[in-house]
Amino acid sequence: MIQKDELTLIENARQGDSSAFETLVLKYQDKVYNICRYMLGPHDAEDASQDSFIKAYRNLDRFTPMPGFSAWITRIAINTCLDYKRKPAHLSLVRTSGEGEEYEYEHASNGPGPEAALSSKQSALSVAKAVTRLSDKLRAVLVLSDIEGLSYSEIAEALDISMGTVKSRLSRAREELKKLLEDSREHI
Amino acid sequence: MNCENARELFAGHVDNLLYESEKEALEGHLKSCQRCSGEIEAQQSAALLARSAPRFRAPEGFTLSVMKEIRAIENEQSLFSWLWTMPAHLKLLEAAALMAVVFMGVYSAGFLSGQIMGGNGLAENGDASLVASVSMEYLDPVTPESMTDMYLSARENGNEN
Secondary structure: OOOHHHHHHHHHHHOOOHHHHHHHHHHHHHHHHHHHHHHHOHHHHHHHHHHHHHHHHHOHHHOOOOOOHHHHHHHHHHHHHHHHHHOHHHHHHHHOOOOOOOOOOOEOOOOOOOOHHHOOHHHHHHHHHHHHOOOHHHHHHHHHHHHOOOOHHHHHHHHOOOHHHHHHHHHHHHHHHHHHHHHHHHOO | OOHHHHHHOHHHHHOOOOOHHHHHHHHHHHHHOHHHHHHHHHHHHHHHHHHOOEOOOOOOOHHHHHHHHHHHHHHHHHHHHHHHHOOHHHHHHHHHHHHHHHHHHHHHHHHHHHHHHHHOOOOOOHHHHHHHHOOOOOOOOOOHHHHHHHHHHHHHHHHHO
């Protein structure tokens, strides 16, 4: 559900108050960038993220309070990434990306457990690489669910698919990810 | 419950989102099916790993870049809407003023070039004169005597006026 102050910001932005929209960009920039980064790789992530916010700004009149700005901007970001991937120039950049990249990271899960030993930077990087090797459909669901922490209904809304499809794709994505990680360990 | 039905509940089980009845039915199946039991364990492990994946942050200055683009769009839109919302008679007046400025510019350019070229007797003589006008001969320095003549005739003309 959308927060009241967010609705006010959107209304103000619609009236031409660009600083109101700036507040929304600041709030959602990391989320949008992270999605684009996983969907496209480092080369196009920034451009696609910018495009997503510009599209949102241009289409503020089409925004409806349900399902909320978070789901709406997520949907725009995913669609923008898919548009980028349809263009051959972008596709080639994605496939050569990710080598020697410097970046900051934080752990989505910081609790102890059987996989806690793997939560080092190196392990996090190998998981990130494996995620980018999933197909677009499986990757989108996995990133939104396990990395961005969206609910099944939010994912269904963002990707315009049914809840049943979210569950089955998520299950397949996790299965595929596990195999990819096992394969990469075998090759070390 | 068969394996196909069980698989539909895997994601919900991993995310702890099953209803109590679904959970009981699935757990009952897992006790008797080693394959599904292995698959669900693998998925639990994969979910934990995926949750430990890095979250990338937007580069520094990202919001500023976005807002710069947006303000440029706003400026374009405000200029366009200003033109669009102008009353029709003002638009006509503006178009007439613009045409007048263009006409004046063209006319004064023609007048000036005509005066310069006409003053040297070049306009009438066409291209040949134009070529001659930039030849070294045309630019030959005048002698001191001719300079005096020119000065005196200018003075005389001035006095006549």
